[in-house]
Amino acid sequence: MSIINYANKEIQFKIVYYGPALCGKTTNLTYIHSQVTPDNRGDMVSLATAADRTLFFDFLPLHAVVIKGFKTKFQLYTVPGQVIYNATRQLVLRSVDGIVFCADSQWDKMEENVESFRNMEENLAKMNINLDEIPYVLQYNKRDMPNVAPVNYLEYLLNNRKVKVQSFEGCATTGENVFSTLNSISRLLLYKFTKESYSPDKRSKTTVLMSTVR
Amino acid sequence: MDTIPILQVEDVQQLDAILNDFLQKSEANLAVVIDKGGTVISQQGDFNIADTTILAALAAGSFAATKELARRIGEIEFSALYHQGKNAHIFMTSIDENNILITIFGEQTTVGLVRFYTVNATSQLAQLLAKLRARSKEEGFQFEAEDIEEVGKIFT
Numbered sequence: 001m002s003i004i005n006y007a008n009k010e011i012q013f014k015i016v017y018y019g020p021a022l023c024g025k026t027t028n029l030t031y032i033h034s035q036v037t038p039d040n041r042g043d044m045v046s047l048a049t050a051a052d053r054t055l056f057f058d059f060l061p062l063h064a065v066v067i068k069g070f071k072t073k074f075q076l077y078t079v080p081g082q083v084i085y086n087a088t089r090q091l092v093l094r095s096v097d098g099i100v101f102c103a104d105s106q107w108d109k110m111e112e113n114v115e116s117f118r119n120m121e122e123n124l125a126k127m128n129i130n131l132d133e134i135p136y137v138l139q140y141n142k143r144d145m146p147n148v149a150p151v152n153y154l155e156y157l158l159n160n161r162k163v164k165v166q167s168f169e170g171c172a173t174t175g176e177n178v179f180s181t182l183n184s185i186s187r188l189l190l191y192k193f194t195k196e197s198y199s200p201d202k203r204s205k206t207t208v209l210m211s212t213v214r
Numbered sequence: 215m216d217t218i219p220i221l222q223v224e225d226v227q228q229l230d231a232i233l234n235d236f237l238q239k240s241e242a243n244l245a246v247v248i249d250k251g252g253t254v255i256s257q258q259g260d261f262n263i264a265d266t267t268i269l270a271a272l273a274a275g276s277f278a279a280t281k282e283l284a285r286r287i288g289e290i291e292f293s294a295l296y297h298q299g300k301n302a303h304i305f306m307t308s309i310d311e312n313n314i315l316i317t318i319f320g321e322q323t324t325v326g327l328v329r330f331y332t333v334n335a336t337s338q339l340a341q342l343l344a345k346l347r348a349r350s351k352e353e354g355f356q357f358e359a360e361d362i363e364e365v366g367k368i369f370t
Contacts, residue, residue, distance in 0.1 A: 004355045007226035061267040091278040095251020186368035194359045
């Protein structure tokens with residue numbers, strides 16, 4: 001949950017990386033952790049199995065820019081992608097401010113992408129959150145793989161709601177568009193708390209603004 | 215319109231006063247109030263013991279993870295959890311349906327003493343947080359769009 005502390009001049013936000021198993025959510029956080037100077041981040045915590053699969057969540061606290069004298073702190077979480085861990089995904093989504101939906105671009109992962117996106121909508125609905133009310137962006141990851149689906153097809157599958165959101169072609173292992181994705185969701189969620197009310201139409205306008213910082 | 219809940223300077227002072235009083239009486243080392251999503255609301259004590267941001271994320275996770283266990287024995291959730299170490303221990307207790315008090319303590323005190331003083335502290339915290347929650351529905355913080363445009367990239 002976002003909260004602003006007037007005593008220590010800090011604002012905290014929570015961003016969750018969501019997506020199917022092995023799509024690269026943890027790799028996104030690992031890359032961010034490797035690139036941000038230690039002064040601006042805490043330790044990355046991974047609650048993983050012996051085979052390095054996320055069991056509970058990964059967590060990375062980041063310090064970002066100062067806005068109007070307030071230090072902004074973003075807490076990044078990943079959910080476990082494996083289908084059986086749905087209860088854990090619901091726990092991690094609690095008090096979420098913004099979401100990065102990370103899709104696996106490989107052809108044989110399309111069904112899992114769609115299933116995971118539906119699962120995200122269902123889990124948000126259980127918390128009385130409609131996807132139209134929460135800032136989110138899409139990252140089509142693993143674009144370096146040989147058997148990837150075209151971006152139009154991924155857009156058709158995952159970005160086919162009334163209001164299209166910003167999407168990024170990513171390769172989390174090399175870091176391609178990892179920070180563009182993070183910057184986009186961070187700005188989007190900051191815009192949510194501006195004085196003009198937040199609506200799907202507003203998000204559409206915000207998305208255009210986002211494209212200028214890619 | 216979406217707003218960010220505000221903790222005013224006076225709110226933080228009141229929260230800190232409750233935590234300091236609790237730490238003094240219980241002789242614990244560190245007390246942190248978090249929400250169940252893992253966000254730190256207030257903290258007092260020896261911050262060298264642990265990174266409270268990470269502590270908050272893990273404690274919220276730990277608390278939530280035992281909910282299913284509680285359900286299996288007919289409870290909605292456990293109201294308190296205790297992790298016993300060799301030299302340092304963690305006692306976590308539910309303040310209300312949204313918040314948790316985490317207490318770290320060592321050999322200088324006992325879990326019984328910590329648990330005893332937690333009752334009064336959580337009751338005071340619950341009252342204060344309920345007041346803040348009610349207020350946050352009426353007033354909250356908002357940015358100007360220009361504030362965000364001015365800063366450029368959030369992460370560089």
